[in-house]
Amino acid sequence: MKQKKAIHAALAGLAIIIALMAWTPVQAQQKNIILSTTTSTQDSGLLDVLIPIFEKKTGYFVKTIAVGSGQAMAMGQKGEADVLLVHSPAAEKKFVAEGYGINRRIIMHNDFIVVGPAEDPAKIKGVKGTPQVFKKIASAGSLFLSRSDQSGTHSKEMAIWKAAGINPEGQKWYQQTGLGMGQTLNVASEKKGYTLADRGTYLALKKNLSLDILAEGDDILLNVYHVIEVNPAKWPKVNAAGGRAFADFMVSKEVQDIVKTFGVDKFDSPLFFPDAGKKEEALGK
Amino acid sequence: MNGPRSILVAKDVQVRKGGTLVLDVPSLVIEEGEILSLIGPNGAGKSTLLQTLASLNRLSAGGIFFRGEKISSDHRLFQYRRKLAMVFQEPLLFDTTVFENVASGLKIRGREKPEVAKRVQENLERFGIPHLLNRSARKISGGEAQRVALARALATQPEVLFLDEPFAALDHPSRESLIDDLEQILHQTKMTTIFATHDLLEALRLSDRIAVMNRGRIVQIGPPEEVMNHPADEFVASFVGVETILRGKVIRQGGGTFVASISGREIEALGGAQLSEEVVLGIRPENVILSPSPAKEISSARNVFPGRIVKITSLGPLQKIQLDCGFPLAAFVTHHSLENLSLTEGKEMVASFKATAIHVVRRGEK
Amino acid sequence: MDLILEGILKAFHLLFTLDPEVLGITLLSLQISGTATFISLLIGISIGTTVALTEFPGRKFVVSLINTGMGLPPVVVGLFVTIFLWRNGPFGFLEILYTPTAMIVAQAIIATPIVMGISLAAIQALPKNLRLQILALGATRLQMVWILVKEARLPLLAGVMAGFGGVISEVGASIMVGGNIKGYSRVLTTATVMETSRGNFDIAIALGIILLLLAYFINLILTHIQQRERPR
Numbered sequence: 001m002k003q004k005k006a007i008h009a010a011l012a013g014l015a016i017i018i019a020l021m022a023w024t025p026v027q028a029q030q031k032n033i034i035l036s037t038t039t040s041t042q043d044s045g046l047l048d049v050l051i052p053i054f055e056k057k058t059g060y061f062v063k064t065i066a067v068g069s070g071q072a073m074a075m076g077q078k079g080e081a082d083v084l085l086v087h088s089p090a091a092e093k094k095f096v097a098e099g100y101g102i103n104r105r106i107i108m109h110n111d112f113i114v115v116g117p118a119e120d121p122a123k124i125k126g127v128k129g130t131p132q133v134f135k136k137i138a139s140a141g142s143l144f145l146s147r148s149d150q151s152g153t154h155s156k157e158m159a160i161w162k163a164a165g166i167n168p169e170g171q172k173w174y175q176q177t178g179l180g181m182g183q184t185l186n187v188a189s190e191k192k193g194y195t196l197a198d199r200g201t202y203l204a205l206k207k208n209l210s211l212d213i214l215a216e217g218d219d220i221l222l223n224v225y226h227v228i229e230v231n232p233a234k235w236p237k238v239n240a241a242g243g244r245a246f247a248d249f250m251v252s253k254e255v256q257d258i259v260k261t262f263g264v265d266k267f268d269s270p271l272f273f274p275d276a277g278k279k280e281e282a283l284g285k
Numbered sequence: 286m287n288g289p290r291s292i293l294v295a296k297d298v299q300v301r302k303g304g305t306l307v308l309d310v311p312s313l314v315i316e317e318g319e320i321l322s323l324i325g326p327n328g329a330g331k332s333t334l335l336q337t338l339a340s341l342n343r344l345s346a347g348g349i350f351f352r353g354e355k356i357s358s359d360h361r362l363f364q365y366r367r368k369l370a371m372v373f374q375e376p377l378l379f380d381t382t383v384f385e386n387v388a389s390g391l392k393i394r395g396r397e398k399p400e401v402a403k404r405v406q407e408n409l410e411r412f413g414i415p416h417l418l419n420r421s422a423r424k425i426s427g428g429e430a431q432r433v434a435l436a437r438a439l440a441t442q443p444e445v446l447f448l449d450e451p452f453a454a455l456d457h458p459s460r461e462s463l464i465d466d467l468e469q470i471l472h473q474t475k476m477t478t479i480f481a482t483h484d485l486l487e488a489l490r491l492s493d494r495i496a497v498m499n500r501g502r503i504v505q506i507g508p509p510e511e512v513m514n515h516p517a518d519e520f521v522a523s524f525v526g527v528e529t530i531l532r533g534k535v536i537r538q539g540g541g542t543f544v545a546s547i548s549g550r551e552i553e554a555l556g557g558a559q560l561s562e563e564v565v566l567g568i569r570p571e572n573v574i575l576s577p578s579p580a581k582e583i584s585s586a587r588n589v590f591p592g593r594i595v596k597i598t599s600l601g602p603l604q605k606i607q608l609d610c611g612f613p614l615a616a617f618v619t620h621h622s623l624e625n626l627s628l629t630e631g632k633e634m635v636a637s638f639k640a641t642a643i644h645v646v647r648r649g650e651k
Numbered sequence: 652m653d654l655i656l657e658g659i660l661k662a663f664h665l666l667f668t669l670d671p672e673v674l675g676i677t678l679l680s681l682q683i684s685g686t687a688t689f690i691s692l693l694i695g696i697s698i699g700t701t702v703a704l705t706e707f708p709g710r711k712f713v714v715s716l717i718n719t720g721m722g723l724p725p726v727v728v729g730l731f732v733t734i735f736l737w738r739n740g741p742f743g744f745l746e747i748l749y750t751p752t753a754m755i756v757a758q759a760i761i762a763t764p765i766v767m768g769i770s771l772a773a774i775q776a777l778p779k780n781l782r783l784q785i786l787a788l789g790a791t792r793l794q795m796v797w798i799l800v801k802e803a804r805l806p807l808l809a810g811v812m813a814g815f816g817g818v819i820s821e822v823g824a825s826i827m828v829g830g831n832i833k834g835y836s837r838v839l840t841t842a843t844v845m846e847t848s849r850g851n852f853d854i855a856i857a858l859g860i861i862l863l864l865l866a867y868f869i870n871l872i873l874t875h876i877q878q879r880e881r882p883r
Contacts, residue, residue, distance in 0.1 A: 016689070034749065043849045048833065063749045065830045080737050080748075182848040205850035237738045341783050367789035377784040380802055389798075390788040441789065 033242035034063045036073075036081035038152060039180045041225070042066035044200045044271055046262055053258075054249050060242055068180075070150025076100055076228070079235025083243035085250070087225045088152040090159070101228040107250050108259050108272040109224040112156055114215035115185070115202060116142075116194035124194075130218045131164035138166050141173045143193030147184050148176035152223065157196045160220060185209055198223055200263070200271040224275070227251070251276040292317040292477055293338060293445060297347035300337055300501075308333045308501045310347075315445075315479065320471060322488040323481040325498035325524070331481035334498070335447050338479065339369050367394060370438035371447040374454050376430035378422040383409070383433050386422055390441040408436040411470060428459030435467065439474075446471075448480035452487065464490065485525060489513070497521045518646060519565060527567040527644065528605070528615035535562045542640060548612040553587045554643040565646040570605065572642035573616035575634050577626060589637040590614070594630050597623075604628075608636055658856020665857055672834070677861060680838040681869075683751050684819040687758030691814045694759075695766025696807060700796055702767075703774035704782065717771060720764025725757075725817075729824025732757045736828065749830035754838070757824040762814035769810030773803040808877040812870055819866050839865070 041047065042064065051062050065072075065081065069088040075081040077100050084101065086092060095101045114124065114133055122140035124133045137144055146168070147154045161168055168174040175193070177184045181201040188195040189209040202213070227247045232240035249255060256274040263271035293315040300308035308330050315321055323331040336342045338349060340362050349356045356365050370390070378386050387405045396404075409415045412432040417425060422433065431451060438446060452460045468491055471478055482488055488495050489509050496506040497520075505517040516522035519530055533547035535558045543558045544551050545566065558564050592610030599605075604623050606616045614636055618628070628634070665673045702713060735741055736748040736756075747753045777799060785795045800807065822840035829836035831845060839862040846855040 032746075039848060042845075045849075051833075061835075063830055063832050063835075065749065065832075078737070079739055180848045182850050201850075208850060208852065235739070237743070336783065339787060341786055361791070363786070363789055363791045366787060369787065369789075371784065371787035373780050373784060375778065375780065377778060377781050379798070393788055393790050393794055437788070447787070 031059060031061050031242075032063060033060050033083065033239055033246055034065060034075075034081045035083055035085060035246060036065050036067070036071075036075045037085040038069050038072060038087065039066045040151070040153065040198055040201050041085060041087075043180075043182060043204065044263075045204075046259070046272065049258060049262065050250075050255060053254075054246065057249075058245055060245065062246065068149045069152040069155070073100075076230045079230060079238055082230055082239040083246050084228045084230065085225060086152065086228070087223050088155045089224060089226070090155060092226055092228060096228065100231055100234060102231045103244070103247060104226050104228045105247060105251055106275045106278060107225045107227050108256075108274050108276075109222055110199050110272045111216065112153065112196055112221040112223050113199050113202060113213045114194060115188065115197055115209075115211040116214050117192040117210065118212045119192075120212075120214055122194070125214045127215065130160050130215060130220050133215045134160050134164045135166060137194055138164070138168065138171070138173075141171075143173050143175065143191055144168065145184055145188045145191070145193045145195040146174065146176050147179065147181065149178055149180075151181075153181060153196060153198060156221075156223065160196070163220065185211065203263070203267045203269075203271065225272075290317045291315065292352060293479075294350040295338060295347065296350065298337060298344060298349065299346035300333060300342055301345040306345075306501060308337060310334065310503055313496075313503065313506075315477065317477050318475045319493045320476075320478045320480070320491055321494045321496060322492040323479065323496050323498055324483065324485060324488050327483065328500075329498040330501040331498055332449050333501070335371070335449050335479060335481055338445075339371055339447050340365055341371075367441070368444045369447060370441055370443035370445075371449065372431075372434045372438050372451050374450040376427075376434040378430055378433055378437075381422060383414075383417045383420050383422055383425070386433055387437045387440050390437055394441065404440045404442075405436075408440045411439070412436045412466060426459075428455055428463060431455060431459075431463060432466075435463075439470070439476075444477065446476050446478045446480075448478065450481055450483065453483070467491075497524060499524075514644070516567065516644065516646075519567075522567045522644065522646075526569065528570045529566075529568040529573075529613065531566045531568075531612055533564060533566065535560055535564060550590060550611045552643070553640045554645050555640055556645045556647070558645065558647050562647060567644035567646070568614070568638055568642065569644075570615040570617040573614060573636055573638045575606065575616055575618060575622075575626065575628075575636055577634060587640050588643075589635060591633065591635050594628060594632050594634060597628060597630055606634075608634065610636055654852055655856060657853040659860060661853045662857035662860040666861065673858070673861065675834060676837055676839055676842050676858070677865060679751065679836075680819060680840070680862070680865065683754050683825075683838060684758060684815060687755045687762055687818050688811065688815040690755070690759040691762035691766045692811050695763045695810070695814065696770045696800065699767040699770025700774050700800060703771045704796070704799075714771065717764055717768045721768040723761060723764060725761050725821045726823035726827075728760050729757055729827035732760065732824065733827045748828065749832065749836060751829065751836050753828040754825050754836060757828045758818040758821060761821060761824065762818045765817055766810045766814040769813060770803075770807055773806035773810065774799060776806070777802055805877055808873060812873050812877075815869065815873075816866065819869070820862070 037047070047064055051064060054060065055062060065075070069086050069091065072084055072086050073088070073091055073095050076084050076095065085107070092104060096104050114130065116124070122137045122142040124136050127133050127136060146157055177187055179187070181197060182205055184195055185197055185202065185205055186209070189211050227250045229240070229243040229247050230238050232238045256276050259272050259274040261270060263269070291314045295310050295313040298308065298310045299306060323334060325331055333342065337344065340349065340356055351365060351368070379389060384405055387408055388401045391401045391404055406415065409418060412435055414429060414432050414436070417429060417433065422430070425433070452464060455463065464487065492509060494506060495509050495512045496503045497512060498504065499520050505512055505521050512521065513525050516525055516527060522530060531547045533545035533552070535543050536546045536551070537544040538558060538560060541557070542553055542555055544553050545564050552566060554566060590610035592608040592614065594606055595609050596607040597604055603617045604620060606618055606628060608614045608616065616636060702710065702717070732753065733748065736745065736753055737743055781802065782795065782799065785798050790798065820840060822844055825838060826841050826844065829841065831837050831841040839858050843855050843858040843862070846858065
């Protein structure tokens, strides 16, 4: 009777839902690694090259979650990630000291640059020492854009302001976007302001920006990337073996060789410089 | 109480909505094959009673019995409802073809396609609308839509048909034509029908019995002549068209008649009312005769009163003349008489009516 | 303006050459949002219809909850779903964070109140006595609900389109619970955000155009069904 038809329809509907949901590829949990990294790292495109190699080699499935440095480390603190690839040394050291991370190893570095409008209203070009550059921008009252998102870039910027002895907070010329690197560069380009950026993102977006490199090369501008495994002792659910495998992979010669030449074909200079095995103090140009 | 042919019985039925008692029917017996109409003002409870009998309402007390078996909500009510059919004031057709509409009751019952097609065709023909078979229900007139609704109702061969003011939303010609057709069909099929209406003439025309309702109760039930000519109380009287209702006290009586004093005048009527008893007298306007004064042709009327015309209202074919004879009195005259007697407001006339034409309600009896 | 032109050209290029990555992203968008809409259809219409037809204490409160739910910020939904699905969260044992399944869950939560609210209004807009008329025809409760749903099919379908539109274009929750993982949980909206932040504006615009086309074609089909027999 009609009742039967209705029940059949309902069961069919249920079957469709289950089929649709089951179709989505299910990966065995042991084979999943959650890699927490930053948006600028992902945007560089390096991981798009490295991850497939790793997955093919080991059979792991890597879930790359790209967020700001702050969030990346917060995820590690909560045990919601297995391994971190970040570039915020001060915060990283604290992370390891508090027992959340183990085996912090250096992978590579690139550098930050100060960019601004070609007209350079604050006349910073040629000034020696990045803190001096920032001092000049402040005293000229020129527009400066800050990411203000707890990212590695933002931490570096704050460190430079500190070294310059200036607190930019609340000043009229200091604008906080809360956005990623690419977007912040766009804002700086539109508004003809200065900003601190990593070289990789700047190079990738250069053709659409009207910003020039006005300061670079200073030691303080080094941007160092480390890989840190999340401590399974704190969070038993962490895929410790997977995290270890990935970290080992990143310091391997194979990867380091790839890093050395990554970006050359596109930008005529590599985006990163491989550093596995080196001591941090020994980093030079 | 339950005769051999009673099909539907309501016993001690009460329905409450939000604490208020909206329906109170101690007893109602419906005979198989009869046409019963429910009349009364808006809010009297007609729709409530219809819906309650069809088990579309929850009872607060009492029971409904169909062919002797009690209908309770423990059973699956839809099985009871499949023996009934109901049509409302709005056609409430479904957004599909006329065929699908008329077939809907049958499809709900799981009938097979050939049977469905046959029944649909039969009932469309019955109501004179076979040409509408494949028309969209949105593309037909109001009168046609109500015919489709009726065809839909009869297609399932119900044992009882409920109609809730089915003609109220139709224009005059559609109404007339549909009432004619429906009358024939109901008699042909000997369908037990209960229908609610606020139009007295409809009720008079179609019913075997009329039930007058007020405030959730049935105040009188009986064949049309009985209700019309012997209204049980003032309310029924005024509802069925007794225009003049007077209160007075009996001052003389004897020999099967009595005289009541009303506003200083004396009116003689038939009945056994006692001295000093309070009575209510009802006089239908059709029974009041007017003549110019001084009275000449009074015939056997005992009650003769001079008075003045206060108001003349045209009611289509009839004119209502309201007089002041010391008490208010209403009479009907034809247009012809209006002219013949040169009736105008303010004119002095003599009104008379027979003692036998007075309907008496003895207050003492209450 | 040449940026937009570039984007349009890129869009056609990607489509005509059937670029596998773009095709995969598009298919995934359809699968995830389609499933979520289907779930919201089942839950939304059934609950919306039930609330419309039943009197119960606290009904007004429930109705206002549903109406509020229609405007639920997707990003807030994403945040809460993430918190619940974290490894150490109450549903961590399901291990579905950063999977398409999680995206389906989040999108279903976003779409369901929309379909529910519109169904509620659609059923309430039917003539008051229609329910009684259907019961008087001898329908069981189930048959009655089915017939009412058929009668209200126009606005109900509009509700489904609204639900679908809401989730196919959603990005905040999808990024949070899906992780925007290449070839796995990356959909048109999340890919657009990523390409924009990378500075690949032409690709971003192309993806945006493809998303618009997708939404348009789906709604074209649904509209066709909705408007099928409108004689007037």
